[in-house]
Amino acid sequence: KGGKFGERWAEICEAYGVEVIPVDIEYGKAVKPDLLDYLLKKERDVKAVFVTQCETSTGVVDDIERIANVVKGHNVLLIVDAITGIGVHPLMMDDWGIDIAVAGSQKGCMLPPGLAFVCVAQSAWDAIEKSILPKYYWDFKKMRKGLGNKTTPFTPAISLITAAGKALDMIKEEGIENVWKRHARLAHATREGIKALGLELFAGEASSNVLTAVKSPEGIDINSAIKRLRDETGVTITGGQEELKGKIFRIGHMGYVNDFDIILAISAVEKCLYENGYKIELGKGVSKVQEVLVSCKK
Template sequence: MRMKKNYLFTPGPTMVPPEVALAEAQTMIHHRTPQFSQIFYELSEDLKYLFQTKTGEVFTLMSSGTGAMEACVANVLSHGNKALVVVSGKFGERWAELCACFGIEPISICVENGKAVNPADIEAALKKTPGITAVFTTQCETSTGVVHDIKSIASIVKKYGALMVVDSITGIGVHPFMMDEWNIDVAITGSQKGCMMPPGLAFVCVNSSAWAVIEKAGLPRYYWDFRKMRKELKDKTTPFTPAVSLVMAMKTAMDMIKKEGIENVWKRHARLAHATREGAKALGLELFAGEYASNVLTAIKAPKGIDIDKIIKKLRDETGVTFTGGQDELKGMIVRIGHMGYVNDFDVIVAIAALEKGLYDAGYRFELGQGLSTVQSLLVSKK
């Protein structure tokens, strides 16, 4: 028997700092008290820093990121509206599914897996179909490891008078995201990604530019009503019972992010992502997303003749190192190594060492330590 220490290198949930776990374990308090209201108010203000907004309001939802996505659709669209959706993987596809669920037939721009959308294609679609109410896209498509150029897309969308709604569930806290500077109307993120938290909370930032549409939107909404959330936020509270322990933990996570500085957080993720990609290439492996690779995770093509899902399972069960494979049509074709949130130099070293072990044990041949030495040299020289 071997001692097993768990390392979570997945697209989410991600590893949780001890300080955050301890904050969640605090004694329960009632949510309609001055004590909780102060914590909730401070967190709501801190979250503006995460989204880089001064004009927006941030609502805390008790859900996964998909709940926040559904809330966005319900709050910005009405029956008969037109919605443009960028489908570049499983989560872009989810925007389209949510629109259809509410009776809105989405106009989809389908992008090849592993590629980023060309902003010119969005402009062409907006020209072709006048009167589009909202454009829905992702910043980082975690199913493929791709990052989209949200800044360029937003500048185009704004010219056509549509709302820009961004799923940055895995992007915020990893990649630069400038809510105000880029003129983004609505954006969402989740607790279990770059925020270094357990799953259970989602955050929606609504900019002042979106309220005219939200106020008159005609789709059904009750629990997900942004108007209710806005009203209660003014009184430092929520419309319904919040996840008190998670809110307290998130306040601690935000304290850690603010202490490091958001620009430094972005730089750390870029540095660790670069080292991971170069470590994989040193083993003769091919990156799936190539030039469009995000700093959230590294998607790597499985070598020919290697059962990558079997390797992932063996590493998880025998060593405690958890990677993830591909989804749907990418199943068995890629391995995804997450490096976001509570991750530092030594975590990436562990990840590449585990990848080497898994591949070598499965019969893929290379010079042992090649990826590891590449990563170490980059992390030493690229501080």
Template sequence: MKKTYLFTPGPTQIPPEVVLAEASPMIHHRTSEFSDIFANVSENLKYVFQTKDGEVFTFASSGTGGMEACVANTLSRGDKAIVVSGGKFGERWAQICGTYGVNTVKIEVENGKAVDPAVVNDTIEKEQDAKVVFTTLSETSTGVIHNIEAIAKVVKGRNLLLAVDGISGIGVQPFKMDDWGIDIAVTGSQKGFMLPPGLAFVCVAQSAWDSIEKSDLPKYYWNLKKMRKALSSKTTAYTPAISLIMAAGKSIEIIRSEGIEKVWARHAKLAHATREGIKALGLELFANDAAGNVLTSVKIPKGVNFDAGIKKLRDETGVTIAGGQDELKGKIFRVGHMGYVNEFDIVLAISAVEKILHEGGYKVELGKGVSRVQEILVG
């Protein structure tokens, strides 16, 4: 008998009560019943973003759609943007900007490393006509956490905006929209929010609206001005993902009940235990000092076909971890520990890694990683 466990960087496991909320009978979206639900979700989303003055808009899309909304609404034809490119999803900012014909200056960051805020500062000094800095909280392809608070300090006081991809980080990693001075941020439903894929949440600070009002890039569905007008009437500009929004109400309720600081602390503890378990097996971490609460990236030892082991594990046991992407395929694997995850999930995840290594011919003392995890979590 197989039982499904997800230790991927998304989608993540979903609490039963969230599943049940999504399974509620369908209602019509142009009714007071839906408007009340949507208004409550929109207001409670502010808590997760840690904003009081910002507005949160919900799109029926992947997180990438939310990223596109950030680009299409903050820039105009001929504008210049600075992009921190340190992995697949940092590069995605540059690709979206390129699609809209934005003049893009990339800060190239080595895979597995976090960007130095001083380099961001130097780039801004050099490119003083830039309008937006696009960066990433959690680079899902590598497990790297960029220091958004420090980057925000560099950007603050200059005539440009800071846009953050927090798709895998928000709700897992400390993130403070107001306190740090972030202008626009995006996240997705299938990570720390413990929901299925399908929703993108875009939080817009008051400081971003001047640029949004002036933006002349083409947009129809991704139009934040239309979304703002609809939100003022407690609805969406276009047909929403009703069931997902009902589920979001329950997931955010769970997050608020635990408390966002405790959510961050829980993820930090689980991340630490995961890495200690990995090191106990003699494996080398990939992101290392730049790693955060979202996932653990690990270098695959020579001689082990880990990707084949991942497939075998998934097919035979229902336990799924992730391999590397693009140029990191076959070089790293990634263990996600975000969202609906507790201490015993980490024991299971490390046990799964041990199984792959053992069956792949890597000399490993079975139980050594699990034992180290237990020491961390019990201690």
């Protein structure tokens, strides 16, 4: 539970009467694999570990490879929320031994929202077969049967599935390793631009390549500043959610994004802070981004 989406895993389980042992993580920090190992040794009845690869609410990326290594030592399933992580950070389902991964269409997959993807490893089917929790539309057995006949058990969002085929073609053409590198490079440039403005990264060392979360400067009403920026220029920067409201702002850089998008985003941050009375040296962020992008070749 290191953010809104980690908490959502817990809420979903609890809604279905599944007992949850929360692993509380300070917002902005990653899961410590050692702590997870300790807890799994202590709690012998755990059936599954739910983690979030990229916690969009805090900008943190978890080290799924190390987490998977820890989980492998215990007789439990590993279920990963890769909704924003997919296509941005590597996720080697088979190599790392992930049992179930969930992804969405609207982030690294470059599509409008409306589709969820669930990848189920062979290792998870035993639990699925035995599952007695009530379900109808989300019955994986029905889905597997449908896929075997090249169809789906219920009418799907066909236009988005067609678009997904196209997006996957684009990713295949670029090469998934290059897609990961592109995101790493753009995220690095964003972080350097932010630091050059004297601002602090919320997720520090654990900052993901999905989005950059930044601590809001003292004495500025970040949410109304962001709203004004959006209304005046059409650039959307996002504030914090729930407990983090007013405390951070977030710059997304996943999916169909290039160098100029990062320049634009940092220039918008500069404008937004400057016009709302926060002292920055105008141009310092964009210069730094420019410098990083030119020196770090693609």
